[in-house]
Amino acid sequence: MNRKRLGLLTALLIVPLFITVSCCSKKAVKPTTPKKAEEVKQQVTTEKQGVQEEGLETKKYPGIQGEFMESKYLKDIHFDFDKYNIRPDAAVVLKKNAEFLLAHPTYKIQIEGHCDERGSVEYNLVLGERRAKSAKNYLVNLGVDKDRLSTISYGKEMPLDPRHNEEAWAKNRRCHFIILEK
Amino acid sequence: MGGQKIDRVHGTIRHSITATAFLIFITFCFAVTHAHAKVYLDIYSPNIRKINIAVPPPRWQGNIIPKTITPPLFEQRITQDLWITGFFNVISGKAIPPTMAAAYTYHNHIDLKKYKAIGAEFVLTTTVGITQEVFSIEYHLFDVALSKEIVGERIKGSTKGLDRVFHAFENKIIYFITGSPGLFDTKIAFISTKTGNKEVYDIDFDGKNRKRITNNGSINLSPRWSPDGTKIAFTSYIRRNPDLYIIDFNLGKIYLFSHRVGLNAAPGWSPDGRYIALTMRTPSGSEIFLLNKKGKRVKQLTKGWGDNLSASWSPDGKKIAFVSNRTGRPQIYTMNADGSNVKRLTFRGTYNVSPVWSPRGDRIAYSGIIDGKFQICTISLDGSTIHVLTSIGNNHSPSWSPDGRYIAYDQATRRGVDIYIMNFDGNFKRRLTHGGGRNTMPSWSPHLEKP
Numbered sequence: 001m002n003r004k005r006l007g008l009l010t011a012l013l014i015v016p017l018f019i020t021v022s023c024c025s026k027k028a029v030k031p032t033t034p035k036k037a038e039e040v041k042q043q044v045t046t047e048k049q050g051v052q053e054e055g056l057e058t059k060k061y062p063g064i065q066g067e068f069m070e071s072k073y074l075k076d077i078h079f080d081f082d083k084y085n086i087r088p089d090a091a092v093v094l095k096k097n098a099e100f101l102l103a104h105p106t107y108k109i110q111i112e113g114h115c116d117e118r119g120s121v122e123y124n125l126v127l128g129e130r131r132a133k134s135a136k137n138y139l140v141n142l143g144v145d146k147d148r149l150s151t152i153s154y155g156k157e158m159p160l161d162p163r164h165n166e167e168a169w170a171k172n173r174r175c176h177f178i179i180l181e182k
Numbered sequence: 183m184g185g186q187k188i189d190r191v192h193g194t195i196r197h198s199i200t201a202t203a204f205l206i207f208i209t210f211c212f213a214v215t216h217a218h219a220k221v222y223l224d225i226y227s228p229n230i231r232k233i234n235i236a237v238p239p240p241r242w243q244g245n246i247i248p249k250t251i252t253p254p255l256f257e258q259r260i261t262q263d264l265w266i267t268g269f270f271n272v273i274s275g276k277a278i279p280p281t282m283a284a285a286y287t288y289h290n291h292i293d294l295k296k297y298k299a300i301g302a303e304f305v306l307t308t309t310v311g312i313t314q315e316v317f318s319i320e321y322h323l324f325d326v327a328l329s330k331e332i333v334g335e336r337i338k339g340s341t342k343g344l345d346r347v348f349h350a351f352e353n354k355i356i357y358f359i360t361g362s363p364g365l366f367d368t369k370i371a372f373i374s375t376k377t378g379n380k381e382v383y384d385i386d387f388d389g390k391n392r393k394r395i396t397n398n399g400s401i402n403l404s405p406r407w408s409p410d411g412t413k414i415a416f417t418s419y420i421r422r423n424p425d426l427y428i429i430d431f432n433l434g435k436i437y438l439f440s441h442r443v444g445l446n447a448a449p450g451w452s453p454d455g456r457y458i459a460l461t462m463r464t465p466s467g468s469e470i471f472l473l474n475k476k477g478k479r480v481k482q483l484t485k486g487w488g489d490n491l492s493a494s495w496s497p498d499g500k501k502i503a504f505v506s507n508r509t510g511r512p513q514i515y516t517m518n519a520d521g522s523n524v525k526r527l528t529f530r531g532t533y534n535v536s537p538v539w540s541p542r543g544d545r546i547a548y549s550g551i552i553d554g555k556f557q558i559c560t561i562s563l564d565g566s567t568i569h570v571l572t573s574i575g576n577n578h579s580p581s582w583s584p585d586g587r588y589i590a591y592d593q594a595t596r597r598g599v600d601i602y603i604m605n606f607d608g609n610f611k612r613r614l615t616h617g618g619g620r621n622t623m624p625s626w627s628p629h630l631e632k633p
Contacts, residue, residue: 063379063400064422082511082533110422119556120535120549120578121403121623122448122461123505123512125424126468126489129445152423153445157380157401 056179061158066180068110073100074177077135078170081116084130086138094135097177098142105145108181111135113153114160116169121155128153135175150180221361222304222325223269225587226542226606233359236273236302237261238286241309248312251344256310263352263388267364268588268610273302298326306355317341319351323358333358345391349631365583367631370590371395371405371414372601376619382416382429384627385601387583389614395429396436406449407627414625415439415449415458426460426477439477450493450502452519459483459493459502470504483521494538494546495519503527503537503546514548514561527565534559536579540586540606547580547589558591560606571608581626582606590614590624 055072074097077090086094101107113128113135132151140146161168223233240256247253257274264270278300285291286307297305303326311318322334337354339347349366356364369391371384377394382405385392396402401419408415414429426439426446440446444463451458457480458473464482468489472481484490487508494503499519506515514528514537527546528534534550545560552559556576560569575595582589583603590603599620604611615621 061422063398064419066422118576119512119533120492120505122492123507123535125403125445125447126461126491126507129463129468130489150443154401154419157403157419 069179076174076176079173084134094138098139101144107179108148110150110178110180112176114174115156116172117156124155125153128155222359225360232271234271234301235304236297237306238283244312246312294326294329317347367629369627371625373623374619374621406625408451409455411628411630417447448492452495453499461491496539497543505535538580540582542586549578579623581624583626584628592622
């Protein structure tokens, strides 16, 4: 609630600024009707909020119910083949992800466990579960409330890189973090 | 399961498997001899020799020749279908001298000595009767060496359901030669990415009638036929969770069956169809649970020590094979159906998955890494013998035919991924699907048409 009000406030401050700027750049601007000004204000609010505050982007997976958001501040972590332990490079990323989550205490996150294409579909589902759970435990140890973190395994079903080589596999063995609720 | 019709289901089931309503009354009008005590071909013996069977062109009765079935098409279909079984060298078309072919087709005369001269061990003659409503095949099967007729009968059905008549006829031929019916009335369910996402499909044993069953646009995995052939269980991500759904052909519906948070994966039907052993999330990892017909958990079968998954029941329902990574790497294990008496079965290789118990109960097929690639193998129940059945590409998801003669599997090569079928000993591999997306995870149905 507070957050929304704050957003509105910044918007109110920013919008006049935006309008004056655009007025200066183009001299022969048609006087905007109040209704249109309202629309512009709306647009600006969402854009500014999105990019400046959280870097949020709304997304949807085909065939899966509901939309979610992604933040550029929540980065993927990677794993070794058939492993689910948190590597040192992943630990660095998870610390930053935890900072972001602690700074946005209302966000509900889903951690997706993903695998490369080698092995059976079903064994990779189980491995993806393990990876997501590893990431969750790590974030909980860093102080993130466990009730904000759900996990899901996509196994090898959602590769980032569809190629069949070591480079692609390394990219695809990952945990991805999505925001289900703000 | 006597014909199934599906036409609705929240817009999800698309196709209809031969409708019973207007279909089929297969009758066996007369049988000359039923000398089926003799098994000519033991298909379970390794490296079986193919039988030479001559099939002269059919006699054709009735003036209606629909586009779907003409004398050349009929001949072509029998030749193709007999070849597909892997049991026969088919002598047909130009391989039969025109005078011999004409002798049968125009004068209903068969000289077995002449067929012996062209290498035939069996001769199969056919007479097709066709009217607006009724399609019939009268066939006679001859043993050339003994110079006698083994069986002769007529199979009838609706002209609208030609496939059904063909299936009954061809299953009979296989029965009289091998001692158990053919598989022409079975289907193979699988997953294809033809639409851009993974949907459930099925295809006839002979490669005809490929159809999409689901149409939800989501990720759909692990289709498994119920033992009575009326249902297919599969996992889908529609609700942003890998839930278990059931396609019920009798009800014409797809419904949500198990939707606990986390995995509802790798369904294993008990042979009596009363339970599904399902891989599900617990606080410690993935475990196998027993679900009853209502989708309620009645028992946890595995506990602790890593993950346990991919249950497959023995045909007598007393044991379950599964995968466990309790030693750090995935291996095949067996246990009693109540979860007791766990034993490790595979010790060779570092990655063995997807166990399926053979219908004859004597071996378990699985997919394992050999020299860096996944191959389909079978292992005896005491673990003493392993047969490696494939050698090209990466091979996954073995599924036995209901009689244990064949194994279906998917093979990934640089060309793509397709479903293949081979004999249980790895001989006679043939491709069942031909592109149209990546085709994976075959599941072989039981017999679907009542003889």
